[in-house]
Amino acid sequence: MHFEVPKAGLKTVKEFLGEYSMIVVSILTALALEHAAQSWHHRHRASDAEQQIEAELRINLEELHRVTEANSKQLEHITKLRKALRDDIKAKVADKDVGEHLLTATNRSFGLNLKTPTLRREAWEVAVASQSASWMSPALLQRYSALYAQQRDTLDSANTNTQLTLSGPAMMNTLSDLELGKVDPAALYHTLRQMESTIDGVQGNLLALEKQMREALART
Numbered sequence: 001m002h003f004e005v006p007k008a009g010l011k012t013v014k015e016f017l018g019e020y021s022m023i024v025v026s027i028l029t030a031l032a033l034e035h036a037a038q039s040w041h042h043r044h045r046a047s048d049a050e051q052q053i054e055a056e057l058r059i060n061l062e063e064l065h066r067v068t069e070a071n072s073k074q075l076e077h078i079t080k081l082r083k084a085l086r087d088d089i090k091a092k093v094a095d096k097d098v099g100e101h102l103l104t105a106t107n108r109s110f111g112l113n114l115k116t117p118t119l120r121r122e123a124w125e126v127a128v129a130s131q132s133a134s135w136m137s138p139a140l141l142q143r144y145s146a147l148y149a150q151q152r153d154t155l156d157s158a159n160t161n162t163q164l165t166l167s168g169p170a171m172m173n174t175l176s177d178l179e180l181g182k183v184d185p186a187a188l189y190h191t192l193r194q195m196e197s198t199i200d201g202v203q204g205n206l207l208a209l210e211k212q213m214r215e216a217l218a219r220t
Contacts, residue, residue: 046135049127053144056123057217060151064210067117068203074113075199081105082192089185099183110175112166112195114202116158119151143216154209161201166194 084105088098102110124144127133133141171194174187 045130045132049123049130049132050136050140052123053127054217056120057144057147057213060117060119061210061213061217063117063119064206064213067115068206068210070115071199071203071206074115075196075203078192078196078199082189082196085185085189085192089189095183095185096181098185098188099178099181102188103178110178112171112198114162114195114199116155116202117206119155121148121151124148143219147213147216150209150212154205157205158202161205162198165198165201171195 081102085098085102088101093101124133133144136144170187171191174184174191177184178188
């Protein structure tokens, strides 16, 4: 900001007020131009941040959809195995044959195969750290904040649900015994039930997040 200070002495009050008014107008004009330039710069950065966040969320949505599709197929497979095992147990099929039926149905590869998405948040964190997010509209900022918070809570819930419904060591022992030809139908059934419950619980949370993200991004 720069303005000229009058060099010659002022002869009258009128001249003084005229020079003073010019100085004030110059200062106010410079401040207004500076504010306009800063506002444009902030809005430009906010727009760039918005585009990057939108792209990041859409990538996350695509990843989430791939994961829920895979989990849906795995859940259907595990449910089918559990029901077949239940029928064998009720029919009093020999333990060895029960194990062979299960191994054949799984192509001798038996596991949980539960998938969880890798949900990125780098664009959001950069926007917050650079304060670009503060120049977005309140409605847009609230929408993005809610989506990223829900992403975090969903992944935390998936981990908690897995810990609560699945007995990892017991499952590994049961599957190891099956590979060695030692078959305990009841233990296998319990393992399949835990797998089914775990996938179903995690899948429910992921599908809810997918729906929320799809609806939110459809409004932009």
